[in-house]
Amino acid sequence: MIKDLTNSQSERQSKRSSDLRAKFVEYQDLQLAMCLKLEAIADSLPNIFDKDLWLKSSQSISPVLEKAHSFEELELFPTLLRQKGAELRFADVLKRLESEHHNDEDYAENVAQAIGNYVKHNDHNKAESLSWMLRGFFESIRRHIAFEREHILPFLEGSTKQP
Numbered sequence: 001m002i003k004d005l006t007n008s009q010s011e012r013q014s015k016r017s018s019d020l021r022a023k024f025v026e027y028q029d030l031q032l033a034m035c036l037k038l039e040a041i042a043d044s045l046p047n048i049f050d051k052d053l054w055l056k057s058s059q060s061i062s063p064v065l066e067k068a069h070s071f072e073e074l075e076l077f078p079t080l081l082r083q084k085g086a087e088l089r090f091a092d093v094l095k096r097l098e099s100e101h102h103n104d105e106d107y108a109e110n111v112a113q114a115i116g117n118y119v120k121h122n123d124h125n126k127a128e129s130l131s132w133m134l135r136g137f138f139e140s141i142r143r144h145i146a147f148e149r150e151h152i153l154p155f156l157e158g159s160t161k162q163p
């Protein structure tokens with residue numbers, strides 16, 4: 001009886017971990033797709049090929065990041081920290097990732113505003129600084145996600161590579 005309860009508890013934990021993994025990857029993929037759109041904008045500067053698309057992309061940056069960060073900070077990270085023996089292993093790393101989230105969210109607002117201004121004024125003198133800003137932003141997001149995939153993802157059920 002006790003063994004059955006332990007098994008079903010372990011199955012539930014395993015399913016929860018696998019669900020978290022799927023959600024984590026889904027949010028990361030959304031952020032990577034956003035990076036691709038921003039890279040396309042940076043590549044096309046100083047020209048603007050589609051004002052509406054640029055504005056739509058700029059307006060989606062903060063919501064995409066905030067949803068992903070909320071999931072990580074409110075659901076994923078607390079679960080990882082509850083894993084047996086995880087405190088020491090994860091606490092510092094997760095704190096660092098949270099701090100990167102806050103920096104990226106601040107940066108996102110500036111990026112969105114800069115795209116909006118460029119579309120409005122079409123000032124070619126600002127093309128280089130906008131390109132520099134966009135590249136700095138999406139490269140930071142890509143580095144953050146690459147780190148998470150290397151160091152966090154393997155601790156979730158369903159990963160082929162276990163730590």
Ligand SMILES: [Fe+2]
Nearest residue numbers: 072097144148
């Ligand atoms: Fe993150």
